[in-house]
Amino acid sequence: MSDSRPLLVRDRRFRDHVxxxxxxxxxxxxDAIDRALAPLADGFRDFEPRSASDEEILRAxxxxxxxxxxxxxxxxxxxxxxxxxxxxxxxxxxxAAGGLLAAxxxxxxGAAASAFAAVRPPGHHAExxxxxxxxxxxxxxxxxxxLRDDAGLARIxxxxxxxxxxxxxQQLFYEDPNTLYLSTHQYPFYPGTGAADESGRGKGVGGxxxxxxPAGAGDAEYGQVFDELIVPVLxxxxxxxxxxxxxxxxxxREPLASMNLTTGAYRLFAGRLRAVAExxxxxxxxxxxxxxxxxxxxxxxxxxxVRVLAAPEVxxxxxxxxxxxxxxxxxxxxxAHAGNWASLRSGGHG
Ligand SMILES: [Zn+2]
Numbered sequence: 001m002s003d004s005r006p007l008l009v010r011d012r013r014f015r016d017h018v019x020x021x022x023x024x025x026x027x028x029x030x031d032a033i034d035r036a037l038a039p040l041a042d043g044f045r046d047f048e049p050r051s052a053s054d055e056e057i058l059r060a061x062x063x064x065x066x067x068x069x070x071x072x073x074x075x076x077x078x079x080x081x082x083x084x085x086x087x088x089x090x091x092x093x094x095x096a097a098g099g100l101l102a103a104x105x106x107x108x109x110g111a112a113a114s115a116f117a118a119v120r121p122p123g124h125h126a127e128x129x130x131x132x133x134x135x136x137x138x139x140x141x142x143x144x145x146x147l148r149d150d151a152g153l154a155r156i157x158x159x160x161x162x163x164x165x166x167x168x169x170q171q172l173f174y175e176d177p178n179t180l181y182l183s184t185h186q187y188p189f190y191p192g193t194g195a196a197d198e199s200g201r202g203k204g205v206g207g208x209x210x211x212x213x214p215a216g217a218g219d220a221e222y223g224q225v226f227d228e229l230i231v232p233v234l235x236x237x238x239x240x241x242x243x244x245x246x247x248x249x250x251x252x253r254e255p256l257a258s259m260n261l262t263t264g265a266y267r268l269f270a271g272r273l274r275a276v277a278e279x280x281x282x283x284x285x286x287x288x289x290x291x292x293x294x295x296x297x298x299x300x301x302x303x304x305x306v307r308v309l310a311a312p313e314v315x316x317x318x319x320x321x322x323x324x325x326x327x328x329x330x331x332x333x334x335x336a337h338a339g340n341w342a343s344l345r346s347g348g349h350g
Contacts, residue, residue: 006309007047007106009099009117010034017092017121019084020076024256024293025121025134033118033289036299043310047106047115049099051091052142056101059145060138060172062129069093069136079131093121093136101143104286108151108241114274114285114309118302122290124166124245125191133164133191140245140288141172144179147241154178157239159230160185161222161269162247162290163257165194165210169245175204180237184225186250186257187212196336206340209233211333218252218260219268221326223319226272228330232343234276241284242277248292248301256293264317266301270308271315278314285309 015027037044057066072085079085096119103115123140125133140158147153158173160166160183170193173179177200185194200208211225234242248266250259270287277285287305292298308315322330334344 003045004113006044006306007103007112007115008037008044008306009047009049009103009115009119011049011095011099013095014092014118014120016088018086023084028295029120029292029298030118032295032299033302036303037306040303040306040310044116044306045112047099047103049095049119050102051094052098052101052137056142056146057094057097057137059149060128060141061126065129065131069131083131083134085136089121089136096120096123097137097139097142100139100286100288101146104143104147104241104243105151107284107286108147108153113283115287116302116306116309117286117288119289122247123288124160124162124169124290125164127168127171134291135168138168138172140243141169143286144173144243153240155238155240156180156243157182157234157237158243158245159234159273160245160290161250162245163250163254163259164190164247164291166245167191167193170194170198170208173204174200174208175202177203177207180207180209180239182209182211182230182233184211184213184222184230186215186259189215189257196333199337199340209337209341213329215258216260219262219265220320220323221329222250222261222265223268224322224326224330225333226269227319229333229337229344231272231276233337233341235280236341236343238280240281241286242273242281244273244285244287245290246287246305247290248298251292251294251297251301253294253297254292263297263300263304265319267304267308267315268317268319270305271317274308275314
């Protein structure tokens with residue numbers, strides 16, 4: 001009998017990336033996740049990560065970037081004011097990228113329906129040539145390349161619901177029409193990118209969909225963005241597998257940002273994306289941890305998402321009704337992207 005339970009990528013070694021002083025991106029984040037997942041232990045299968053090889057990393061990053069991280073091995077270093085590297089950080093980042101990649105390949109070949117990767121450090125700010133924003137390697141980008149090159153999948157969609165824009169992921173696929181990058185994030189905010197008019201270049205025009213939201217947005221505004229923008233674009237794109245950069249830092253408890261999501265919103269996000277995956281790509285859905293720095297909100301949010309992956313049926317539920325402000329924001333975003341996406345052209349988002 002096949003085992004339909006989701007894979008859970010986790011490993012003690014993800015705690016070996018450590019800052020010298022206090023830092024929000026800390027190993028205790030994983031302790032909080034483990035505690036929150038303990039009651040669900042029968043619902044998933046633990047999946048042991050492996051390290052990403054140089055070859056796998058170099059599909060997304062430059063040789064100079066990898067050599068730069070290698071030069072820091074064995075040392076404590078501050079790469080920029082936010083981003084640290086500790087003696088074993090490259091090893092940990094390789095394990096995060098490789099674990100996500102290997103679990104993605106399992107899902108691609110049908111050995112599991114879905115996966116959640118509880119990895120750190122996060123990855124979506126890492127660009128081809130540089131680490132930044134707590135991120136060393138861009139795990140989701142490395143996994144997307146492997147899905148294309150090693151699993152033969154043609155079309156990958158990446159949804160990024162971290163409160164920060166994934167500048168690295170955007171950069172890495174900015175000219176690629178077959179890797180859709182869709183992000184909703186607080187804006188203006190760190191890292192500065194992610195305006196609605198950043199929509200791709202050359203053949204990749206339309207393959208980047210930025211959905212910036214003002215500080216203070218909550219379940220109603222995000223709900224409208226999911227139901228009226230993200231889901232229609234994904235259904236129009238029809239991916240072969242859906243990857244998610246899942247940050248939990250748009251939560252109302254989050255110390256580093258100013259959004260107002262409740263924990264229940266993450267259940268609805270995961271439910272909407274699982275439904276899209278089932279409609280377009282046999283349910284293939286792989287979710288990677290990015291940010292989220294309030295430990296309680298992080299653990300609870302991850303548990304909601306894993307519960308959705310583990311449920312026999314897609315859990316349904318409605319977001320709160322749209323607010324007047326949300327209606328206007330979503331109308332403007334739909335107009336901004338309607339030139340590239342037919343699904344956003346016909347009314348219905350008023
Ligand atoms: Zn973030």
